Amino acid sequence: MGRTPPGQTRERIYQFVRDRLLSGFPPTVREVKEAFNFRSVQTAREHLEALVNEGRLGKEKGKARGYRLPDSSRLGPPTRLVPLLGRVPAGPLDIAAEDLEGYIPIQAHHSSEELFGLRVRGVSMTGAGILPGDIVVVRRQPTADSGDIVVALIEDEATVKRLRISKNHVELHPENPDFEPIIPDSTDLKLLGKVIEVRRYLERP
Amino acid sequence: MGRTPPGQTRERIYQFVRDRLLSGFPPTVREVKEAFNFRSVQTAREHLEALVNEGRLGKEKGKARGYRLPDSSRLGPPTRLVPLLGRVPAGPLDIAAEDLEGYIPIQAHHSSEELFGLRVRGVSMTGAGILPGDIVVVRRQPTADSGDIVVALIEDEATVKRLRISKNHVELHPENPDFEPIIPDSTDLKLLGKVIEVRRYLERP
DNA sequence: CATCATACCAGACAAATGTATGGTAAGTCA
DNA sequence: TGACTTACCATACATTTGTCTGGTATGATG
Numbered sequence: 001m002g003r004t005p006p007g008q009t010r011e012r013i014y015q016f017v018r019d020r021l022l023s024g025f026p027p028t029v030r031e032v033k034e035a036f037n038f039r040s041v042q043t044a045r046e047h048l049e050a051l052v053n054e055g056r057l058g059k060e061k062g063k064a065r066g067y068r069l070p071d072s073s074r075l076g077p078p079t080r081l082v083p084l085l086g087r088v089p090a091g092p093l094d095i096a097a098e099d100l101e102g103y104i105p106i107q108a109h110h111s112s113e114e115l116f117g118l119r120v121r122g123v124s125m126t127g128a129g130i131l132p133g134d135i136v137v138v139r140r141q142p143t144a145d146s147g148d149i150v151v152a153l154i155e156d157e158a159t160v161k162r163l164r165i166s167k168n169h170v171e172l173h174p175e176n177p178d179f180e181p182i183i184p185d186s187t188d189l190k191l192l193g194k195v196i197e198v199r200r201y202l203e204r205p
Numbered sequence: 206m207g208r209t210p211p212g213q214t215r216e217r218i219y220q221f222v223r224d225r226l227l228s229g230f231p232p233t234v235r236e237v238k239e240a241f242n243f244r245s246v247q248t249a250r251e252h253l254e255a256l257v258n259e260g261r262l263g264k265e266k267g268k269a270r271g272y273r274l275p276d277s278s279r280l281g282p283p284t285r286l287v288p289l290l291g292r293v294p295a296g297p298l299d300i301a302a303e304d305l306e307g308y309i310p311i312q313a314h315h316s317s318e319e320l321f322g323l324r325v326r327g328v329s330m331t332g333a334g335i336l337p338g339d340i341v342v343v344r345r346q347p348t349a350d351s352g353d354i355v356v357a358l359i360e361d362e363a364t365v366k367r368l369r370i371s372k373n374h375v376e377l378h379p380e381n382p383d384f385e386p387i388i389p390d391s392t393d394l395k396l397l398g399k400v401i402e403v404r405r406y407l408e409r410p
Numbered sequence: 411c412a413t414c415a416t417a418c419c420a421g422a423c424a425a426a427t428g429t430a431t432g433g434t435a436a437g438t439c440a
Numbered sequence: 441t442g443a444c445t446t447a448c449c450a451t452a453c454a455t456t457t458g459t460c461t462g463g464t465a466t467g468a469t470g
Binding site: 018019021022023024025026028064065068074075076078079080081082100101102103104105106107111126129130131134149194195196197198199200201202203 | 226227228229230231233269270273278279280281283284285286305307308309310311312331334335336339354399400401402403404405406407408
Binding site: 003006028029030041042045061062063064065066 | 456457458459460461465466467
């Protein structure tokens with residue numbers, strides 16, 4: 001019976017399970033057994049239980065595929081995939097397939113948040129470090145605070161701007177001196193949400 | 206026996222299952238049954254099977270939690286958690302616990318890539334849309350091309366700059382007119398890697 | 411040497427989970 | 441009206457999956 005030094009297989013099992021969990025399809029104990037060519041399910045199970053006892057994995061006891069990444073401050077909030085949209089619907093996030101560019105992984109602090117990604121097309125926000133081609137991650141909300149960077153729909157066209165609220169009206173400010181603020185008619189403006197994250201991919205895969 | 210118009214429950218079940226799959230924990234048929242207060246497992250199963258027949262869900266037949274998003278759903282490359290470092294080691298990525306600020310989820314195109322995140326501290330790259338507090342995602346590599354944005358160690362201090370390579374020497378250029386290019390002595394320079402992504406979190410959790 | 415901790419195996423059992431069969435009820439259409 | 445489609449319910453069975461009990465073997469330590 002071959003046997004590895006203490007801790008070596010454990011570490012490889014942790015990485016296998018972690019990768020499976022991040023890919024969205026948790027393994028069964030038997031899948032771990034097969035992945036490592038053990039002859040016994042119990043071998044896999046003992047490694048997994050040890051990882052749970054060390055706090056590196058969480059677990060829903062007795063449930064199929066029940067191992068989880070733990071909710072710990074080290075790993076941060078749970079990760080989920082959020083749709084990257086080519087076009088934003090005005091209503092609820094019923095995503096038509098042709099509007100879906102892909103998905104991006106986001107650490108979501110509150111699971112009730114409805115998030116989406118949108119690709120920036122213009123240069124009106126370069127002064128705020130938001131360049132064409134960047135992706136903004138937007139939390140859907142119908143209102144925002146003055147000073148927030150928001151995504152708004154004006155006559156069915158989505159735009160990223162800084163919101164300025166005064167007594168009588170709302171303004172959408174660019175962060176680029178070549179552009180003028182937009183003062184939309186209130187019936188033409190629909191605020192979609194607040195930009196909570198900006199991402200730039202510098203390299204094509 | 207209450208009953209909804211055709212297609213309405215189906216749509217809500219699709220969204221429930223899709224969100225569970227995007228969050229990384231696929232549901233059992235019984236979990237769908239309970240989420241929708243059905244009295245019978247078979248009700249949930251029939252909706253799920255219909256979604257499979259419509260091509261909106263995939264499935265590993267006979268497997269627990271076997272429903273999947275179909276391959277056409279453009280999920281992108283697998284996600285991994287990449288360490289966010291407070292200090293960059295000059296050697297291999299053996300991370301001391303005090304240097305680890307947390308983890309960020311990255312879609313990794315090549316599993317052999319060694320990645321880390323680093324928080325930007327200065328204003329020398331604002332012209333390139335990289336602001337203080339941003340996180341740069343770095344792929345460890347010992348060389349890069351002229352024009353790449355890189356992370357380099359100069360006298361044990363990590364800096365983010367644009368690399369300029371000429372015949373005789375290497376320069377590290379800021380993207381801010383208030384700063385001068387750095388022309389390091391070649392023994393003082395260690396190139397750690399290339400910046401492949403920039404992230405800005407606009408909101409504290 | 412005995413003891414302990416760790417890494418593995420074998421087999422059986424309990425529970426979770428997927429699946430199948432038979433059914434009711436409502437709405438639409440010819 | 442009958443036939444068909446769809447949305448639900450009830451029950452049972454088959455299979456997968458988690459768990460437990462008993463075991464061997466190796467290396468380190470007192």
